[in-house]
Amino acid sequence: xxxxxxxxxxxxxxxxxxxxxxxxxxxxxxxxxxxxxxxxxxxxxxxxxxxxxxxxxxxxxxxxxxxxxxxxxxxxxxxxxxxxxxxxxxxxxxxxxxxxxxxxxxxxxxxxxxxxxxxxxxxxxxxxxxxxxxxxxxxxxxxxxxxxxxxxxxxxxxxxx
Amino acid sequence: xxxxxxxxxxxxxxxxxxxxxxxxxxxxxxxxxxxxxxxxxxxxxxxxxxxxxxxxxxxxxxxxxxxxxxxxxxxxxxxx
Numbered sequence: 011x012x013x014x015x016x017x018x019x020x021x022x023x024x025x026x027x028x029x030x031x032x033x034x035x036x037x038x039x040x041x042x043x044x045x046x047x048x049x050x051x052x053x054x055x056x057x058x059x060x061x062x063x064x065x066x067x068x069x070x071x072x073x074x075x076x077x078x079x080x081x082x083x084x085x086x087x088x089x090x091x092x093x094x095x096x097x098x099x100x101x102x103x104x105x106x107x108x109x110x111x112x113x114x115x116x117x118x119x120x121x122x123x124x125x126x127x128x129x130x131x132x133x134x135x136x137x138x139x140x141x142x143x144x145x146x147x148x149x150x151x152x153x154x155x156x157x158x159x160x161x162x163x164x165x166x167x168x169x170x171x
Numbered sequence: 172x173x174x175x176x177x178x179x180x181x182x183x184x185x186x187x188x189x190x191x192x193x194x195x196x197x198x199x200x201x202x203x204x205x206x207x208x209x210x211x212x213x214x215x216x217x218x219x220x221x222x223x224x225x226x227x228x229x230x231x232x233x234x235x236x237x238x239x240x241x242x243x244x245x246x247x248x249x250x251x
Contacts, residue, residue, distance in 0.1 A: 043251050059250070060180060060181050060184075061250075062180050062224075062243060062245070065224060065227060065243070068227065090250055101251070102250065102251050125250055126248075126249075127248070128248065129248060130180065130224075130245050130248055131249065131251075132180060132181035132246065132248060134181070144182040146246075146248070147181065147216065147249075148182070
C-alpha cells in the first residue's frame with residue numbers, strides 16, 4: 011500500500027480514514043492542514059502547491075514508513091495536494107491507526123513535522139495586494155542579495171515556521 | 172564532454188523561464204553546475220539554501236557528475 015501520495019483533486023477525509031481501518035487498530039488520529047488567509051502579516055487570497063513528484067513520493071514514503079516502524083502503527087498514510095487551492099481547502103491529510111491511542115497521536119505529529127522539513131513541495135502564495143511569492147524562498151533570496159555568503163540556511167531550517 | 176539534464180521547480184523554474192534544460196559540459200560537480208546556471212539565469216538563491224539531487228538521490232555538492240545524470244536543485248521546501 012502507498013503511504014504517501016500527491017493529489018490534484020480535493021482530499022476526501024472520510025475515504026482516506028476508511029483506508030486505514032484494521033481489526034488490530036484500537037485508535038485512529040488524523041491531522042488536516044488547511045489553507046489559511048494570512049501569512050506573516052499578509053492577506054493570502056489563493057495559493058499553489060508544486061511538487062517534484064518522484065522525490066516527493068520517495069521522501070514521503072520514507073517518512074511514513076519510518077513512523078510506522080518507530081511508533082509500531084497498524085497503518086499510516088499522508089496525502090498532499092498539488093495545484094491551485096483556495097482559503098479553507100485541505101492542503102494535507104495525515105492519518106495513523108495503532109493498537110493504542112498514544113502512538114497514533116505521536117505519529118501524526120511526527121509525520122507532518124517531517125513532511126514540512128524535507129519533502130520537495132513548494133507553496134506560492136498570491137496576496138490580496140496583487141503580489142505573490144514562494145514561501146521560504148523570497149525572503150531568503152533578498153537576504154542573499156544583501157549579504158551574499160553570510161546567510162546560512164541549512165536544509166533543516168528551510169521549512170520552519 | 173558529458174550531457175547533463177537539469178529540471179527546475181518552483182522559484183528556480185520561474186527564474187530560469189524553462190522547466191528543463193540540457194547542458195553539454197566538462198563540469199565536474201553539482202556545485203559547479205549550479206554556479207554556471209545561476210550566472211546564466213540570474214538565480215537569487217545560493218547553494219547554501221538549496222539541496223542537490225542527482226538521479227533522484229540527495230547528494231553532496233561535490234559529488235562527481237557523470238554523463239547522462241539528471242540533476243535537480245531543491246529550493247527551500249514549504250509543504251504541509
